[in-house]
Amino acid sequence: MDRKKCCVQLSVHPSRGLMDEKFIVRVQKVLPGCQLTVHALHQCEDRNSWEAFGHYTTDASGTVNVSQDTSLGGTYSGVEAMGLLWSLRPVPGSKPGLRLRKKNVQTPMEVTISVYQGHQTEGFVDQVPLASVLVERWYMAPGVRRIPITEEGLTATLFLPAGPGPFPGVLDLWGGGGQLVEYRAALLASHGFASLALDYLTCKITLETGKMVDNQYFETAYRVLQQHPQVLGSRMAMLGFSLGTSFTFKMAVYSQVIKLRCAVCIGGSHVQPIDGPPKEMLTYFNRNASKIRCSEKNEIILRDVFQPTADPSFKVDMGRLQCPLLLVVGEDDQSWPASEAAKDIKEMMERAGNSHLLTILSYPKTGHLIEPPYIPHARASIFRTIGTREKLMFLWGGQTVEHSHAQEDAWMKILVFLRENLYGGTNPGATL
Amino acid sequence: MSQTPPIVSVLPTRGLVDEKFKVLVENLPPGRPVTVRSLHHSDNDHYWEAFGFYTSDHRGTVNVSKDQSVGGTYTGKEPMGLLWSMCPVPGSHKGLRLRKLNMCSPMLVNISVHSGHEGFRDGAPLASVLVERWYMAPGVKRIDVQEKGLLGTLFLPPGPGPFPGILDLWGGGGGLVEYRSALLASHGFATMSLDYLSCGQPVFTYVETAFNFIKDHPQVIADRVGVVGLCLGSLPALYLAADSTVVKPRCTVCISCFAIYPSDRVLSGSFEEITSLSGNIPVDENNLERWKDVGLGLLSGSLRKVNMEKVTSPLLLVSGCDDQNWPSFETAEDITQTMRAAGNDHLLSRLDYPDSGHLIEPPFSPHFRASTFVTTNKRKAMILWGGQTKPHSDAQEDSWRKILSFLQQHLCCSLNAKL
Numbered sequence: 001m002d003r004k005k006c007c008v009q010l011s012v013h014p015s016r017g018l019m020d021e022k023f024i025v026r027v028q029k030v031l032p033g034c035q036l037t038v039h040a041l042h043q044c045e046d047r048n049s050w051e052a053f054g055h056y057t058t059d060a061s062g063t064v065n066v067s068q069d070t071s072l073g074g075t076y077s078g079v080e081a082m083g084l085l086w087s088l089r090p091v092p093g094s095k096p097g098l099r100l101r102k103k104n105v106q107t108p109m110e111v112t113i114s115v116y117q118g119h120q121t122e123g124f125v126d127q128v129p130l131a132s133v134l135v136e137r138w139y140m141a142p143g144v145r146r147i148p149i150t151e152e153g154l155t156a157t158l159f160l161p162a163g164p165g166p167f168p169g170v171l172d173l174w175g176g177g178g179q180l181v182e183y184r185a186a187l188l189a190s191h192g193f194a195s196l197a198l199d200y201l202t203c204k205i206t207l208e209t210g211k212m213v214d215n216q217y218f219e220t221a222y223r224v225l226q227q228h229p230q231v232l233g234s235r236m237a238m239l240g241f242s243l244g245t246s247f248t249f250k251m252a253v254y255s256q257v258i259k260l261r262c263a264v265c266i267g268g269s270h271v272q273p274i275d276g277p278p279k280e281m282l283t284y285f286n287r288n289a290s291k292i293r294c295s296e297k298n299e300i301i302l303r304d305v306f307q308p309t310a311d312p313s314f315k316v317d318m319g320r321l322q323c324p325l326l327l328v329v330g331e332d333d334q335s336w337p338a339s340e341a342a343k344d345i346k347e348m349m350e351r352a353g354n355s356h357l358l359t360i361l362s363y364p365k366t367g368h369l370i371e372p373p374y375i376p377h378a379r380a381s382i383f384r385t386i387g388t389r390e391k392l393m394f395l396w397g398g399q400t401v402e403h404s405h406a407q408e409d410a411w412m413k414i415l416v417f418l419r420e421n422l423y424g425g426t427n428p429g430a431t432l
Numbered sequence: 433m434s435q436t437p438p439i440v441s442v443l444p445t446r447g448l449v450d451e452k453f454k455v456l457v458e459n460l461p462p463g464r465p466v467t468v469r470s471l472h473h474s475d476n477d478h479y480w481e482a483f484g485f486y487t488s489d490h491r492g493t494v495n496v497s498k499d500q501s502v503g504g505t506y507t508g509k510e511p512m513g514l515l516w517s518m519c520p521v522p523g524s525h526k527g528l529r530l531r532k533l534n535m536c537s538p539m540l541v542n543i544s545v546h547s548g549h550e551g552f553r554d555g556a557p558l559a560s561v562l563v564e565r566w567y568m569a570p571g572v573k574r575i576d577v578q579e580k581g582l583l584g585t586l587f588l589p590p591g592p593g594p595f596p597g598i599l600d601l602w603g604g605g606g607g608l609v610e611y612r613s614a615l616l617a618s619h620g621f622a623t624m625s626l627d628y629l630s631c632g633q634p635v636f637t638y639v640e641t642a643f644n645f646i647k648d649h650p651q652v653i654a655d656r657v658g659v660v661g662l663c664l665g666s667l668p669a670l671y672l673a674a675d676s677t678v679v680k681p682r683c684t685v686c687i688s689c690f691a692i693y694p695s696d697r698v699l700s701g702s703f704e705e706i707t708s709l710s711g712n713i714p715v716d717e718n719n720l721e722r723w724k725d726v727g728l729g730l731l732s733g734s735l736r737k738v739n740m741e742k743v744t745s746p747l748l749l750v751s752g753c754d755d756q757n758w759p760s761f762e763t764a765e766d767i768t769q770t771m772r773a774a775g776n777d778h779l780l781s782r783l784d785y786p787d788s789g790h791l792i793e794p795p796f797s798p799h800f801r802a803s804t805f806v807t808t809n810k811r812k813a814m815i816l817w818g819g820q821t822k823p824h825s826d827a828q829e830d831s832w833r834k835i836l837s838f839l840q841q842h843l844c845c846s847l848n849a850k851l
Binding site: 007009010013014015016017018021029110112114128129131132133134135136138141142143162163164165166167168190192232234235419422423424 | 435436437439440441443444445446447448451459540542544556557558559560561562563564566569570571590591592620840844
């Protein structure tokens with residue numbers, strides 16, 4: 001073993017961070033002008049391996065600082081402090097259509113950051129790095145409490161921030177894949193919001209009875225959250241993604257029970273049959289199934305199904321919205337017509353005179369899966385919606401660099417929007 | 433008062449114990465007096481706290497890194513005051529000392545904000561967060577060492593290695609004190625803590641065995657092993673650096689240095705021996721034992737000292753000038769004179785800190801001017817360590833950075849390494 005390898009010092013600060021925190025990766029004590037590869041390796045919960053790497057040259061002091069220096073190539077290029085995370089991709093030989101998602105939010109995502117000699121592009125696992133460190137990335141800040149909620153027939157998880165509270169509440173809805181997806185709610189709680197992740201598609205009631213939930217299910221979830229002793233019942237919001245936006249729009253406008261201070265809708269549409277229970281969404285979907293297309297790679301493109309039409313009985317009347325709304329749109333969204341929906345919503349609200357409530361964040365070359373930051377972008381992945389029995393390849397859209405930048409920007413703005421509307425009167429300009 | 437609670441945020445929420453953090457309180461009413469407080473429940477079931485008095489600005493914000501604390505356990509602009517100025521909560525026993533025993537779990541500190549200043553305890557906290565402070569970075573491995581008669585704990589950094597090595601020797605309290613070793617491993621050194629007082633063997637051969645164990649470890653670079661010693665531990669450290677004919681450390685660090693050989697080679701008898709030589713230990717006006725005078729007597733006495741003229745590798749001595757437990761500064765002066773006369777003082781570096789006491793620990797650890805201490809012959813005493821809190825805490829922060837830099841300079845290769 002070459003003992004001179006001890007010279008290379010690799011550090012990552014912080015070594016334990018939240019999923020949306022930036023880190024600084026430094027390589028020191030190398031000769032000036034040396035070629036190095038900085039590499040990230042992660043084995044996810046379903047045992048697939050993901051990697052990312054950047055090619056660097058040390059400066060005059062023999063140092064590489066990933067936050068300041070330019071990557072000359074690899075899975076990302078340019079000055080990208082967090083490229084080692086957002087450009088993670090399945091290692092060669094992996095199954096196609098993978099997507100990186102954490103199910104267990106009580107343990108950290110572990111990433112091994114290493115530095116290799118030269119500008120390498122493959123075969124990392126067969127080489128001994130010059131140095132490596134382990135980095136933990138957490139969805140839950142210390143002191144955040146995770147509480148399963150099963151009362152009143154709900155399938156949900158409540159995340160409470162640390163501290164006495166009471167805290168504003170956020171109802172967090174995911175999309176057509178169902179399941180209880182907890183990570184975004186856990187991260188919101190780490191930022192001071194009591195957040196309820198709600199499974200409304202594959203919940204216990206549906207699995208036992210075979211029937212979809214009704215509108216009251218969402219109102220029950222809202223009520224259970226609102227009445228929790230550590231939640232500020234007068235400061236509630238809903239955050240919906242994909243199919244979750246449909247229910248967010250509907251509840252925000254029509255529900256007599258749900259009174260929101262604000263709402264966030266990511267990658268969705270207000271198009272739906274406005275009368276009737278949620279299963280009417282499925283009926284509408286099936287009725288418009290002919291609009292489903294396939295790409296040349298046989299990836300399913302859903303975006304035409306929920307396109308806005310002129311028919312008002314199939315659109316939530318956004319002119320009746322009474323709270324601030326933040327729409328997050330990926331302009332290359334191949335799954336939902338988020339751009340067209342946003343345009344239609346804007347027009348409806350301008351006609352009704354409530355467009356001052358609307359903020360649209362529209363991102364070019366960004367796809368459907370606008371996640372919290374630094375989660376790798378998936379342009380397409382294997383997916384099963386409640387409408388289909390089998391797992392199929394769905395096209396989500398987006399180009400990795402632009403999509404990753406959009407995730408970072410959107411999340412920051414979502415947090416500021418929630419903070420301003422739910423905590424109220426806070427100047428978001430204060431920074432650490 | 434705002435309807436929503438204030439928001440306390442700390443970055444990072446999970447940090448190493450020697451990393452700085454930033455504490456921000458937002459969403460307060462403007463111009464409001466508040467207290468920011470830290471609270472820690474120790475492994476041995478005591479409560480420690482620190483607090484600073486602040487006033488929110490026109491935006492309703494308090495930034496502990498930038499604002500001035502006008503009262504509390506610390507004052508002024510002190511980003512880390514909430515840690516280093518911690519003291520036992522009112523009503524606690526006297527003479528407590530805060531030390532972490534379990535390295536594999538973090539120190540948990542609750543940071544909260546309260547209304548008002550002097551009466552802040554009267555109300556419940558307005559908001560709080562939990563912060564983790566770790567001695568072990570992710571990936572550091574902790575390994576019990578029980579071979580060759582040794583009793584120690586080895587901490588290995590993450591990565592393929594091999595790594596420079598360190599033998600870490602604590603003071604007269606005995607036991608296996610792991611935290612500095614864990615922290616050194618988090619900085620890239622394969623470090624072993626050694627219990628050299630309860631081994632019942634001649635100490636100097638024992639530490640030579642320990643040194644060689646580290647040197648011969650497959651993940652350690654054999655010619656890059658150093659020694660760090662505190663207080664009584666600096667004696668075996670200096671022995672290895674000077675008098676040992678078996679091993680040669682690459683470099684040595686001694687904190688609150690002790691350089692006199694007891695005539696009993698087992699070393700654990702040294703306290704009894706010292707007391708018997710000098711009579712009773714003097715106490716100050718608060719009945720605290722002041723061992724420094726005993727030490728001064730020994731320095732000028734007839735006991736044999738370590739032969740510092742034989743040192744052939746770099747040596748760093750760290751002393752608190754207000755050390756009341758041992759004449760560290762005077763010992764360092766004595767060593768300097770010896771090495772100057774011998775012509776090897778170019779190897780010597782010194783860090784002397786005015787108003788600092790004996791227990792110069794890793795940064796942001798609370799300062800104790802005195803605490804209870806159980807000597808090796810099981811006698812419980814209240815010992816005066818010395819130091820004033822603010823200068824002592826500054827010394828801890830400054831010396832740690834310089835100790836790490838010294839170790840990196842001598843144990844890691846020079847900058848001219850070719851890949």
